[in-house]
Amino acid sequence: MSVSPRRALLRAVLGAGAAATLLTGCAVTLIDGDGSPAAGIAGDVTAQEFPIAGASDGDVDRIARNALADLNTYWTEQFPPTFDQDFTPLAGGYYSVDPRDVDPAQYPNGQIGCGEPPESVEDNAFYCSASGDYPNGDAIQYDRAFLDELAFGSGGSEGYGRFIPALVMAHEFGHAIQGRVGYPFQASIAIETQADCFAGAWTAWVADGNAPHNTIRPAELDDVLRGYLLLRDPVGTGLNEGEAHGSYFDRVSAFQQGFDDGPTACRDEFGQDRPYTQREFSDADIATSGNAPYEQTVELFATDGFAEFFQAAFDQLGEDFTAPTLEAFDGEAPECGGERPDTDLVFCPDDDTVNFDQTDLTGPLYESEAGGDYAVMTAIGIPYGLSVRDQLGLSTDDQDAIRSAVCLVGAFTAGVLNGQSTVLSISPGDADESVSFLLEYSDDPEVFAESGLTGFQLVDVFRSGVFEGLAPCDIGA
Secondary structure (H helix, E strand, O other), X not given: OEEOOOOOOOOOOOOHHHHOOOOOOOOOOOOOOOOOOOOOOOOXXXXXXXXXXXXXXXXXXXXXXXXXXXXXXXXXXXXXXXXXXXXXXXXXXXXXXXXXXXXXXXXXXXXXXXXXXXHHHOOOEEEEXXXXXXXXXXXXXXXXXXXXXXXXXXXXXXXXXXXXXHHHHHXXXXXXXXXHHOOOOOOHHHHHHHHHHHHHHHHHHHHOOOOOOOOOOHHHHHHHHHHHHHHOOOOOOOOOOOOOOOOXXXXXXXXHHHHHHOHHHHHHOOOOOOOOOOOOOOHHHHHHOOOOOHHHHHHHHHHHHHHHHHHHHHHHHOOOOOOOEEEEEOOOOOOEOOEOOOOOEEEEOOOOEEEEEHHHHHHXXXXXXXXXXXXXXXXXXXXXXXXXXXXXXXXXOOHHHHHHHHHHHHHHHHHHHOOOOOOEEOOOOHHHHHHHHHHHHOOOHHHHOOOOOOHHHHHHHHHHHHHHOOHHHOOOO
């Protein structure tokens, strides 16, 4: 974050109308239910039923084969109503490669898709479109050793779960869909995020129990979103760079849009007017990597930024607003109503204070690799949102209150992205920090007070605020 260059008073009308000028609206889907078995309903697809050139009998190839078989089933069903034409299977086939141990005899003429050597897919997966200029076009290939590391970790590091190889297959299959119907427009970031959206639509079909060979547990959806942190562009990458894939927030948002709204949203919502949070660092951001000092974050941006935004929101509602007092504490929360809360984020209605633990939460959050100034803003914004609800006579101690408060932080983010704040401006990577915070602390009762919401759900609610403004945040706006 940085200080806003604007000095005029905020006069924009906030809410559904104003915030929707930044981003297109979308629904919110909440995933409930118990964990499902790891195996699909019909078990694993055999190599004879679904050949993959060069495949081994390891876990990654098994997961990839199951995913690719179900992707063919899904798009055979969904392609006609979405694009008004029949789906044609990939003519060039599928290729699995371990670049450290390549046997050219396993591949036609020693080649994978595009007529490329097997080693060309190292640390990658890609779709190769059909062309008369090379053999084996209209094909998907992947480095199984790379996907194994992403899924299961290596060298003592943890992976991102068994569904990650399936997610990568779904993304590449999204490019195969584009190869059949055309690309949204010739910008890499639009092409890549639309493929993320198609992957999300397929994943929702899996989550609903429709896939013969794949299942996904609710908690695994958190791992899917965490995996996108590795797949995002480096913070500060330009929006129009030739190989741009999108920021963490951009990619997660596209995936969740497909998950919530299905393939028609992926078809319709990725035109030239789709906005993205990815952008290059300004000269001021370069010196700080986009991070404001901690003291400025909590004493200026959180205090004045939230107050400015919610004053305008209450003006729209015709209600009086009093900004709560923000107070940091060190390890032990101050008493509230004769009791001492045991959480790191506290809204105390008795004196309308927002309290946050700078020793155990906001300080370490600011210093963490995936954190920073806007992660701190997001954390403080949650009890601040509870104060907003309290002033409107709404609940502050149930799941609906947490959902609403997280949504309000998203709506505030939309306002800042729209340039409606005279206090602060958002730097590249700030919205990514919100996603990381919500995922990593979703199951921490000292932060979310056992809200019962998964990280996937919290990010989805935050995204709804960013995309739709105050309208979905359940405060009557």
